[in-house]
Ligand SMILES: Nc1ncnc2c1ncn2[C@@H]1O[C@H](COP(=O)(O)OP(=O)(O)O)[C@@H](O)[C@H]1O
C-alpha cells in the first residue's frame with residue numbers, strides 16, 4: 001500500500017486553496033513575496049506534468065489598500081467594493097508571477113449559483129477542463145461583487161472542495177496560516193499536530209472554534225467541513241501552511257492529511273449529493289426507505305408519507321426516514337402541489353391502504369433511480 005503522503009506527491013490533478021491571511025498583509029494589500037513563493041511551487045508542479053488549479057482568496061484584503069481601509073470591512077456592500085477593487089490587482093500579480101515560469105493564467109469567478117444549477121455546473125466544468133487542456137493555470141475565486149449574503153459561499157474552503165469535485169481532483173491542498181490541524185488551539189501549550197485524520201469521528205472532540213487571522217474568514221471550522229466534503233468523494237486533502245506548500249506537494253510528512261472516507265461517485269451524483277440546492281423534503285415509510293437505500297429502486301408515490309416545502313419538477317429534494325433522518329437525495333419528477341394529492345397512492349391510482357377506484361389520474365415515478373444518491 002502507498003505511504004499516505006505518496007498520494008499527494010503522485011496526484012495528477014490538484015486543487016490548491018490559499019487563504020487571504022497567506023497572500024495578503026494583515027492591514028490589507030497583496031503580499032507579493034508570499035504570492036510569488038506560492039506561484040513558484042504551483043508552477044514547478046505544472047512543469048512536472050501535473051494539472052494544478054488555484055483557488056485564491058484575498059480580493060477583499062487586497063482591495064483594502066485602494067479603499068484606504070486598514071481593517072477588513074464587515075458590511076457586504078463595502079466587502080463587494082473592496083473585492084471589486086482588489087480582484088484585478090490580485091490576478092494581475094498571479095499573471096505576472098506565473099509568466100516568470102512560462103505559464104499563462106485564467107481568471108475564473110464563480111457564484112454559488114454556478115455550482116447549484118446543473119447547467120451552470122456543467123458549463124463551469126467545461127471551462128475548467130478547457131483551461132487545463134490548454135495548460136492555463138485557473139485562478140479561481142468567488143465572484144464577490146455580485147454575491148449577496150444569502151447566496152454567497154462566504155469562505156473559499158467550501159468553494160475549493162466543490163471545485164475539487166467539479167474537476168474530479170486527486171487531491172485538495174488547503175493552505176493557511178497554521179501548519180496543521182491541532183488537537184487544541186495551536187497557540188495553547190500542549191496542543192499537538194494531528195498528522196492523519198481517517199474519519200471525522202476521530203476529531204469530533206477537537207476544539208476548532210477559534211477564528212484565525214484578521215483578514216481570513218471561517219477559521220478551522222470551514223476547513224474541516226471542506227475536508228469532509230472532499231474526502232467523502234474519495235479525494236485526499238492536505239491541510240498545512242503556505243510556507244510548507246512545497247513540502248506538502250512533495251509528499252513530506254507535514255500538515256494534516258485527511259484520507260478518503262467515501263468512494264468517488266459519478267460526476268452527476270457528486271453534484272447532486274453536495275452542490276445542488278435542496279428545495280424540499282419527502283418523508284418515506286420504512287418500506288420505501290428500504291427500497292431506495294438497500295435496493296436503490298426508483299421512488300413511487302405509495303412510499304411517500306409527507307411532502308415538505310415548495311418545489312418544482314427537476315428540483316433537488318431530500319428523502320427522509322420516518323424519524324426525519326436524511327437517507328438520500330434526488331431530482332423530483334413532480335411539482336410539490338401535484339405530488340401532495342398522490343401521497344400514499346399506487347401507480348394504478350389506488351391508495352396504499354385501500355385499492356379504491358377514484359378520479360385521480362395514475363401516479364408516475366416520484367424520483368427515478370438514476371436521479372438518486374443514497375447517503
Ligand atoms: N484546532 C485548531 N488547529 C489549528 N488551527 C486552528 C484550530 N482552531 C482554530 N484554528 C485557527 O484557524 C485559523 C485559520 O483560519 P483562517 O484565518 O480563516 O485562515 P485562511 O485565511 O487561510 O482561510 C488559524 O489561524 C488558527 O488560529
Ligand SMILES: N[C@@H](CCC(=O)OP(=O)(O)O)C(=O)O
Nearest residue numbers: 019020057058059060216217
Ligand atoms: N472571496 C473572498 C474570500 C473570503 C475569505 O476571506 O476566505 P479565506 O481567507 O479563505 O478564509 C476574497 O477573495 O476576499
